[in-house]
Amino acid sequence: MKTLRILAVDDHEMTMIGYKFILEEIQFEDFTIQVDTAKTYELGKQKITDSAKSFAYDIIMLDIQLGPANETQAHTGEDLGILARKIVPKSKIVFLSSFSDNYRINSILKSVNPEGYMVKTEIDENALNDMVHTVMKEPPFYTKKALIAIRTKMANDIPLDxxxxxxxxxxxxxxxxxxxxxxxxxxxxxxxxxxxxxxxxxxxxxxxxxxxxxxxxxxxxx
CATH class of the missing domain: 1.10.10 (Arc Repressor Mutant, subunit A)
Known part of the structure; x- marks a missing residue:
């Protein structure tokens, strides 16, 4: 049976442990899952770079904020997503973030073009299950609040730079x-x-x- 390799990058360790526990316990029909974790941008970058030498992660799950909000120079999950697109272009990228505002979501869709975006308040075992199936077979996958933000933005025709x-x-x-x-x-x-x-x-x-x-x-x- 195939093993899907997933990397979860989030500065909240308990959040990553939750993702890892849920995903590795779900009984998938065609594959099993192995989840690696990283707490910082630098560690996530290292794992992605190292993976490119031998394998590419099937899915890379990224939080947007990877450090205290007042650290204006700190790299973000968006930066890591842009980097991952260059290093491992075949990996599926999914953002899992507390940000649900239209500006942030649509900015990431433009800069990274991820295979999925999940708002953290909408994440549970079923949502993670659906996400894995969808991004591996027919991406993209969006939770409800993310989809509302995308549709609302698409409905506007005011040209703003x-x-x-x-x-x-x-x-x-x-x-x-x-x-x-x-x-x-x-x-x-x-x-x-x-x-x-x-x-x-x-x-x-x-x-x-x-x-x-x-x-x-x-x-x-x-």
């Missing part, structure tokens, strides 16, 4: 306009001008930033 989307995202998480210059390749006047344009696009010209956030969220942009 990356800077527009970043401004909306940072507004939604409370970043002050003056601090956005640390995250967006625009000057402060440029960002303020984009905000005015965005309010016009979303029909909230004379309202505050919260009105812009609400309207952008309703349309699936954040």
């Amino acid at each position: 990356d800077n527009d989307k970043k401004i909306l995202y940072h507004l939604s998480i409370g970043t002050k306009t003056k601090d956005m210059i640390d995250h967006i390749s625009l000057s402060l006047p440029g960002i303020e001008n984009r905000k005015r344009q965005l309010k016009a696009i979303f029909g909230v010209e004379k309202q505050n930033d919260q009105a812009l956030i609400t309207e952008a969220r309703n349309r699936g942009f954040i």
